[in-house]
Amino acid sequence: MPVTDQAFVTLVTNDIYCQGALVLGKSLRNHNTSRQLVIMITSQVTSRMRGILAHVFDVVVEVSTLDSADSVRLSLLKRPELGITFTKLQCWTLTQYTKCVYMDADTIVLCNIDELFDRVELSAAPDSGWPDCFNSGVFVFKPSVETFSHLLRFAESHGSFDGGDQGLLNSFFNTWAVSDISKHLPFIYNLSISSVYTYKPAFKQFGSEAKVVHFIGTPKPWNLKYNPQAKCVVEDESLSGHQHLSFLTLWWELYISDVLPLLTETEDLERSSCEQEKATTTGALHHVGQIELLMKNDHPPPVYSPETPADYADWTLPDCKAEHHAFDDTVEGQDLQVPTETCLEQPVTQDDTPMVHLAQSASELSIQEAEEKLRTEEERRKWEQGQIDYMGKYSFDNIQKKLDRFLQ
Numbered sequence: 001m002p003v004t005d006q007a008f009v010t011l012v013t014n015d016i017y018c019q020g021a022l023v024l025g026k027s028l029r030n031h032n033t034s035r036q037l038v039i040m041i042t043s044q045v046t047s048r049m050r051g052i053l054a055h056v057f058d059v060v061v062e063v064s065t066l067d068s069a070d071s072v073r074l075s076l077l078k079r080p081e082l083g084i085t086f087t088k089l090q091c092w093t094l095t096q097y098t099k100c101v102y103m104d105a106d107t108i109v110l111c112n113i114d115e116l117f118d119r120v121e122l123s124a125a126p127d128s129g130w131p132d133c134f135n136s137g138v139f140v141f142k143p144s145v146e147t148f149s150h151l152l153r154f155a156e157s158h159g160s161f162d163g164g165d166q167g168l169l170n171s172f173f174n175t176w177a178v179s180d181i182s183k184h185l186p187f188i189y190n191l192s193i194s195s196v197y198t199y200k201p202a203f204k205q206f207g208s209e210a211k212v213v214h215f216i217g218t219p220k221p222w223n224l225k226y227n228p229q230a231k232c233v234v235e236d237e238s239l240s241g242h243q244h245l246s247f248l249t250l251w252w253e254l255y256i257s258d259v260l261p262l263l264t265e266t267e268d269l270e271r272s273s274c275e276q277e278k279a280t281t282t283g284a285l286h287h288v289g290q291i292e293l294l295m296k297n298d299h300p301p302p303v304y305s306p307e308t309p310a311d312y313a314d315w316t317l318p319d320c321k322a323e324h325h326a327f328d329d330t331v332e333g334q335d336l337q338v339p340t341e342t343c344l345e346q347p348v349t350q351d352d353t354p355m356v357h358l359a360q361s362a363s364e365l366s367i368q369e370a371e372e373k374l375r376t377e378e379e380r381r382k383w384e385q386g387q388i389d390y391m392g393k394y395s396f397d398n399i400q401k402k403l404d405r406f407l408q
């Protein structure tokens with residue numbers, strides 16, 4: 001029976017984080033949650049992406065980055081790093097629900113976790129870096145305007161010791177560590193993957209019981225390249241030494257099997273108008289809502305095997321993987337077939353909003369921020385005719401700057 005007064009809640013402030021939220025939402029649906037799925041978004045999330053989110057989430061609610069009493073606003077303006085903090089706090093305003101579980105957009109569930117709704121505010125799992133603090137990537141809370149205004153006042157007077165929501169929430173709910181053990185969620189409800197280094201034997205012993213995986217820190221799964229044939233993440237310097245690559249593979253398989261088809265369905269709805277628009281362009285660019293599939297052939301890059309190092313060779317994913325079709329052998333989605341022609345195109349967007357696209361080569365997929373719109377029809381026409389401004393707008397320096405901006 002659906003429970004309409006309780007919800008899982010997540011937050012995204014841009015289209016890149018939406019990729020994570022869609023995977024999270026799909027993972028919750030695949031494990032048959034009976035609760036509502038709510039996503040809080042900010043104005044930067046594009047309208048097309050909102051449409052896609054609405055396919056997965058029951059409620060897409062726009063919240064503002066700074067929106068409260070003037071005194072709080074002024075105080076927060078002097079502390080711009082608290083912007084995201086403040087945004088997350090707005091989950092307490094969802095008072096149409098009696099209880100919620102907040103989950104970061106960089107988490108996925110491996111099993112049904114509806115039992116979390118038996119817990120009371122504020123229940124959370126220990127942070128792997130400082131276990132007397134809780135990690136604010138997964139927590140049980142009770143929406144309340146009163147609590148929200150207390151949190152705002154607290155933010156105004158105390159700030160956050162880590163500059164983010166986690167420091168603030170730990171200071172506010174400061175008896176979490178000592179008062180009530182039932183508010184300590186087992187670590188398997190927020191398995192922070194970087195923690196596998198600090199206590200490897202525990203990971204080997206208990207890792208297979210994980211219910212929620214949290215890709216804390218960097219890189220996020222969507223910042224990595226993925227090889228769908230080999231089913232593993234493409235080697236990256238930042239990955240050297242990572243020993244939880246199975247989870248990254250899991251994330252990508254779920255993205256491919258469950259999120260990508262959703263994006264291509266959206267494409268179908270828009271195909272006719274887009275085909276008209278792109279009649280003069282070559283064929284491999286697919287307009288899929290806010291996502292562009294940019295295809296090009298490439299030499300196969302080196303791959304990083306999820307089976308290495310040997311330490312983890314005997315480690316298996318939790319039992320619930322069997323019921324999850326992300327592990328199917330087939331890669332769904334017609335648009336994932338390897339293209340046979342070399343084709344590199346410039347995405348053409350509706351407006352100047354930074355976009356996200358999925359770049360696909362013979363051997364890898366990656367989610368990237370797309371180039372901004374070609375400003376005028378003239379510029380676009382020149383691009384199509386191969387008259388590309390390599391000395392100016394599309395010079396190496398400018399492209400490098402865009403890459404740097406994306407990577408920051």
Ligand SMILES: O=c1ccn([C@@H]2O[C@H](COP(=O)(O)OP(=O)(O)O[C@H]3O[C@H](CO)[C@@H](O)[C@H](O)[C@H]3O)[C@@H](O)[C@H]2O)c(=O)[nH]1
Nearest residue numbers: 011012013014017104105106136137164165166167216217
């Ligand atoms: O540009 C951003 C950054 C964050 N988020 C949202 O905020 C969450 C937290 O950010 P994240 O990058 O996931 O932070 P973590 O790497 O998980 O770092 C830790 O520190 C953060 C700041 O205190 C806490 O919010 C996290 O829960 C905690 O795990 C994300 O998952 C998103 O839901 C956005 O939507 N856009």
Ligand SMILES: [Mn+2]
Nearest residue numbers: 104106137216
């Ligand atoms: Mn996180």
